[in-house]
Amino acid sequence: MLKLVANNTIVSEYEAVPGRVTSGPHGPKPRRILSRRNIVVYGTLIVVALYYLLPLYVMIMTSLKGMPEIRIGNIFAPPVEITFEPWIKAWAQACTGLNCDGLSRGFWNSVRITVPSVIISIAVASVNGYALANWRFKGADLFFAILIIGAFIPYQVMIYPIVIVLREMGIYGTLTGLIMVHTIFGMPILTLLFRNYFAGLPEELFKAARVDGAGFWTIYFKIMLPMSLPIFVVAMILQVTGIWNDFLFGVVFTRPEYYPMTVQLNNIVNSVQGVKEYNVNMAATLLTGLVPLTIYFISGRLFVRGIAAGAVKG
Amino acid sequence: MTSVSVRDLSLNFGAVTVLDRLNLDINHGEFLVLLGSSGCGKSTLLNCIAGLLDVSEGQIFIKDRNVTWEEPKDRGIGMVFQSYALYPQMSVEKNLSFGLQVARVPQAEIDKRVARASEILQIQPLLKRKPAELSGGQRQRVAIGRALVRDVDVFLFDEPLSNLDAKLRSELRVEIKRLHQSLKNTMIYVTHDQIEALTLADRIAVMKGGVIQQLADPMTIYNAPENLFVAGFIGSPSMNFFRGEVAAKDGRSFVQVDGVAFDVSAYPARAGLQPGQKVVLGLRPEHVKIDEAAAGDAAHQAVVDIEEPMGADNLLWLTLAGQSMSVRIAGQRRYKPGTNVRLSFDMGVASIFDAASENRL
Amino acid sequence: MTSQTRGSARPNQWLRNLNAKIASIPMILTALVIFVGGTSWTVLYSFTNSKLLPRLSFVGLDQYVRLWAAPRWLISIENLAIYGFFSLIFSLVIGFVLAALMDQKIRFENTFRTIMLYPFALSFIVTGLVWQWLLNPQYGIQSIVRSLGWTNFNFDPLYNSDIVIYGILIAALWQGTGLVMCLMLAGLRGIDEDIWKAARVDGIPMWKTYVLVIIPMMRGVFITTLVIIASGIVKVYDLVVAQTSGGPGIASEVPAKYVYDYMFQAQNLGQGFAASTMMLVTVAIIIVPWAYLEFGGGRKRA
Ligand SMILES: Nc1ncnc2c1ncn2[C@@H]1O[C@H](COP(=O)(O)OP(=O)(O)OP(=O)(O)O)[C@@H](O)[C@H]1O
Numbered sequence: 001m002l003k004l005v006a007n008n009t010i011v012s013e014y015e016a017v018p019g020r021v022t023s024g025p026h027g028p029k030p031r032r033i034l035s036r037r038n039i040v041v042y043g044t045l046i047v048v049a050l051y052y053l054l055p056l057y058v059m060i061m062t063s064l065k066g067m068p069e070i071r072i073g074n075i076f077a078p079p080v081e082i083t084f085e086p087w088i089k090a091w092a093q094a095c096t097g098l099n100c101d102g103l104s105r106g107f108w109n110s111v112r113i114t115v116p117s118v119i120i121s122i123a124v125a126s127v128n129g130y131a132l133a134n135w136r137f138k139g140a141d142l143f144f145a146i147l148i149i150g151a152f153i154p155y156q157v158m159i160y161p162i163v164i165v166l167r168e169m170g171i172y173g174t175l176t177g178l179i180m181v182h183t184i185f186g187m188p189i190l191t192l193l194f195r196n197y198f199a200g201l202p203e204e205l206f207k208a209a210r211v212d213g214a215g216f217w218t219i220y221f222k223i224m225l226p227m228s229l230p231i232f233v234v235a236m237i238l239q240v241t242g243i244w245n246d247f248l249f250g251v252v253f254t255r256p257e258y259y260p261m262t263v264q265l266n267n268i269v270n271s272v273q274g275v276k277e278y279n280v281n282m283a284a285t286l287l288t289g290l291v292p293l294t295i296y297f298i299s300g301r302l303f304v305r306g307i308a309a310g311a312v313k314g
Numbered sequence: 315m316t317s318v319s320v321r322d323l324s325l326n327f328g329a330v331t332v333l334d335r336l337n338l339d340i341n342h343g344e345f346l347v348l349l350g351s352s353g354c355g356k357s358t359l360l361n362c363i364a365g366l367l368d369v370s371e372g373q374i375f376i377k378d379r380n381v382t383w384e385e386p387k388d389r390g391i392g393m394v395f396q397s398y399a400l401y402p403q404m405s406v407e408k409n410l411s412f413g414l415q416v417a418r419v420p421q422a423e424i425d426k427r428v429a430r431a432s433e434i435l436q437i438q439p440l441l442k443r444k445p446a447e448l449s450g451g452q453r454q455r456v457a458i459g460r461a462l463v464r465d466v467d468v469f470l471f472d473e474p475l476s477n478l479d480a481k482l483r484s485e486l487r488v489e490i491k492r493l494h495q496s497l498k499n500t501m502i503y504v505t506h507d508q509i510e511a512l513t514l515a516d517r518i519a520v521m522k523g524g525v526i527q528q529l530a531d532p533m534t535i536y537n538a539p540e541n542l543f544v545a546g547f548i549g550s551p552s553m554n555f556f557r558g559e560v561a562a563k564d565g566r567s568f569v570q571v572d573g574v575a576f577d578v579s580a581y582p583a584r585a586g587l588q589p590g591q592k593v594v595l596g597l598r599p600e601h602v603k604i605d606e607a608a609a610g611d612a613a614h615q616a617v618v619d620i621e622e623p624m625g626a627d628n629l630l631w632l633t634l635a636g637q638s639m640s641v642r643i644a645g646q647r648r649y650k651p652g653t654n655v656r657l658s659f660d661m662g663v664a665s666i667f668d669a670a671s672e673n674r675l
Numbered sequence: 676m677t678s679q680t681r682g683s684a685r686p687n688q689w690l691r692n693l694n695a696k697i698a699s700i701p702m703i704l705t706a707l708v709i710f711v712g713g714t715s716w717t718v719l720y721s722f723t724n725s726k727l728l729p730r731l732s733f734v735g736l737d738q739y740v741r742l743w744a745a746p747r748w749l750i751s752i753e754n755l756a757i758y759g760f761f762s763l764i765f766s767l768v769i770g771f772v773l774a775a776l777m778d779q780k781i782r783f784e785n786t787f788r789t790i791m792l793y794p795f796a797l798s799f800i801v802t803g804l805v806w807q808w809l810l811n812p813q814y815g816i817q818s819i820v821r822s823l824g825w826t827n828f829n830f831d832p833l834y835n836s837d838i839v840i841y842g843i844l845i846a847a848l849w850q851g852t853g854l855v856m857c858l859m860l861a862g863l864r865g866i867d868e869d870i871w872k873a874a875r876v877d878g879i880p881m882w883k884t885y886v887l888v889i890i891p892m893m894r895g896v897f898i899t900t901l902v903i904i905a906s907g908i909v910k911v912y913d914l915v916v917a918q919t920s921g922g923p924g925i926a927s928e929v930p931a932k933y934v935y936d937y938m939f940q941a942q943n944l945g946q947g948f949a950a951s952t953m954m955l956v957t958v959a960i961i962i963v964p965w966a967y968l969e970f971g972g973g974r975k976r977a
């Protein structure tokens with residue numbers, strides 16, 4: 001049961017593509033360069049690409065302009081006079097409520113949330129997936145099924161009970177509590193990811209290791225881990241982006257001094273006091289998007305794999 | 315003294331019974347081959363002996379010690395898999411020594427054993443390489459070496475040669491036989507290749523549906539199959555079967571098939587054949603002779619349908635008693651399709667089975 | 676003989692695979708305590724009149740009656756329906772068309788894919804804020820078009836209660852269609868190339884091949900994508916918070932925001948629980964039939 005979703009097929013098919021040069025795209029063969037078909041295809045794709053790029057372009061342009069220029073000019077025009085003032089202000093001086101130390105605080109909070117959450121959630125889920133794939137015990141599948149079904153339950157349904165549990169444990173509002181929440185909600189998709197990966201490794205390898213006398217942890221650390229680097233990278237990409245971009249858990253489970261970057265960004269931009277400084281807002285928005293974007297552009301294909309797998313998370 | 319002994323072993327996956335109250339005794343130093351078609355439970359039995367599957371019922375003894383619930387590592391077994399199952403991230407040397415390191419054997423001892431195993435298998439030049447840098451045959455050698463270094467009493471092979479091409483397969487087959495002769499430990503070898511089974515085995519256990527159909531030495535299995543399944547499974551092309559009825563006349567017994575009578579007086583039946591009994595007569599292709607001119611029985615006249623020359627011998631497909639049968643003849647003798655031939659049979663090496671129970675008579 | 680008796684005893688079932696069981700404790704706790712326990716807890720307390728603190732004083736269906744009488748909830752549901760309907764249709768159509776275009780043996784496929792997918796790496800907050808800026812009537816698209824001469828051009832979705840949800844929809848589509856395209860493209864790549872050859876030999880025009888052959892073959896991919904999009908729709912929250920904070924007025928409220936506001940701001944827990952239970956029901960309506968098809972059908976096949 002629960003090979004969850006054709007999703008995984010999708011991922012593996014996707015990966016299979018680069019290898020199969022000949023069986024890449026399937027459409028009819030391209031003809032002359034300026035055929036009507038080519039004009040339609042490339043024309044559409046270029047227009048679409050421009051549409052996707054437009055917001056990024058506008059963000060960058062706005063963040064490099066001074067406020068006077070924004071008031072008179074148009075948002076698509078490149079800056080007449082480039083200024084980095086908005087970036088500095090967004091990073092170090094922008095105000096949320098009474099605090100005026102900029103987004104940097106949110107950035108470091110996000111780092112302090114993301115790093116341990118990613119490590120712990122991946123550690124827990126990978127061991128879990130390994131146990132499910134190789135050391136199946138009675139009832140394991142039931143718990144796993146509950147876990148996967150749980151991935152579809154709206155967070156809103158479970159938030160309040162978790163608040164109570166965390167409060168009872170005395171870690172409500174702390175970073176520890178938030179890290180735990182990220183570990184819990186990352187568990188379904190990560191466990192699925194690792195379970196499928198480990199189940200896809202040759203079973204005989206695992207048997208050979210058992211005959212060689214290796215136990216649960218020895219096999220995990222000495223045999224499975226070294227063979228699974230790619231999937232750990234995928235899981236890391238998935239988690240870093242997911243946790244960095246999280247807003248809901250950040251608002252619900254932390255106190256203002258621990259707010260992650262997204263929450264602080266929203267508070268800065270949508271604060272009703274003072275004059276709206278659109279250039280600072282856009283610089284702040286870009287700053288917040290910078291971490292996942294960097295990961296995205298560096299990791300490329302692995303990222304696609306990660307989100308295709310993580311898409312279940314919605 | 316038995317080396318491995320399986321008592322009333324049953325194994326179910328959920329509602330599916332894969333092994334059904336199976337009994338098997340393997341002698342010390344014996345080379346036992348488990349032979350059977352795909353899905354009959356060979357690997358399952360082997361995995362149970364190795365301790366990789368929890369049995370549902372029954373017991374397993376190795377060297378007279380009950381190991382039914384012991385960990386694989388405590389059973390004194392080594393295992394070689396079809397896909398080699400080498401740890402990809404470790405060098406050959408690491409692969410060989412991994413089990414010993416887990417067992418905390420002193421390094422000096424590890425080095426000694428690795429050196430010995432790699433000498434026996436002639437893989438010394440490969441020790442520093444990764445499995446990905448080896449050919450299939452070399453990988454399988456390393457996999458055997460991994461069992462060798464652990465100084466085990468029982469070697470378990472699960473189709474170790476199936477992933478190799480024909481030439482390498484026959485080379486390694488000889489090597490495994492040589493290894494067995496020099497090491498003299500017990501080997502249990504799973505295969506569905508009957509050539510491997512016949513050439514390697516001291517005894518063969520033919521399995522079907524989780525039950526051992528016959529356990530005997532290769533020649534007995536070949537010459538005196540215990541039932542219809544074993545008879546049909548062993549031999550290529552397979553045995554010719556004729557369904558008929560026993561008849562007696564002038565103190566001789568016959569099997570009547572579709573108007574053709576086969577004289578089976580020479581057949582060494584265990585109990586007498588009862589006239590009227592429904593039987594299946596089995597004749598191997600090489601136990602049929604084609605007689606020159608009119609020497610044969612006029613009743614056994616057949617027409618050559620197809621000829622398959624195979625170099626060393628020649629395989630003819632004929633029609634007799636309304637059904638197709640194959641005959642293997644030696645040498646270069648050629649028969650054109652349509653040729654009329656007469657056949658004679660060596661009933662001393664034929665097989666007769668009861669049609670209902672399918673057991674040998 | 677002692678060793679025989681020791682070995683022959685079937686060991687305690689609880690102790691077998693002990694390490695695996697220990698390693699699974701986090702999963703078991705999460706599954707039981709949080710997912711089963713937490714969900715049941717919320718559903719149970721949705722039948723109480725909990726205000727600031729959860730209390731077990733049952734009031735039957737009162738919270739639900741109040742919920743379905745609240746204009747804000749009704750607007751939330753209406754918004755969710757519009758948003759859900761259009762984002763399903765548009766994501767699937769746009770995603771599929773883009774994937775089909777990408778599957779035409781084009782050059783720079785990687786570049787195009789990178790461009791279409793990067794918004795998905797961004798958070799809803801960032802997406803919401805960018806589009807808030809682009810749709811700003813004073814400086815954004817509206818002002819540009821007006822400055823080009825069309826002085827009567829009106830496009831201010833974020834400030835117009837009637838169409839505000841479409842403003843959010845635009846941002847959501849910008850963020851999410853790239854992913855749908857990728858899933859669809861993977862689905863297209865999974866189709867046997869011989870199908871295309873056969874269709875060409877039979878002289879079937881390309882668009883017909885897509886409609887009559889390819890799309891039916893991609894049923895599984897479509898269903899998966901549908902479930903992914905749909906369960907994302909129900910959860911939509913951050914985007915609205917960033918882009919409009921539910922405004923103007925309450926015109927762009929959504930259920931997830933309703934739940935949050937009642938639980939953590941209006942201090943009316945009972946309402947929050949009832950609303951979140953309704954969200955759960957919505958998801959169940961989407962998931963259960965799908966799970967039935969996916970796994971119920973699978974059992975029949977096996
Ligand atoms: N984990 C499992 N769950 C359910 N059924 C299984 C499992 N493993 C094996 N089986 C079934 O048990 C039967 C025996 O399998 P086994 O692997 O022992 O066959 P085999 O004789 O080794 O075949 P082959 O020659 O193909 O390797 C098969 O019908 C198989 O479908």
Ligand SMILES: [Mg+2]
Pocket residue numbers: 356357358472
């Ligand atoms: Mg097998």
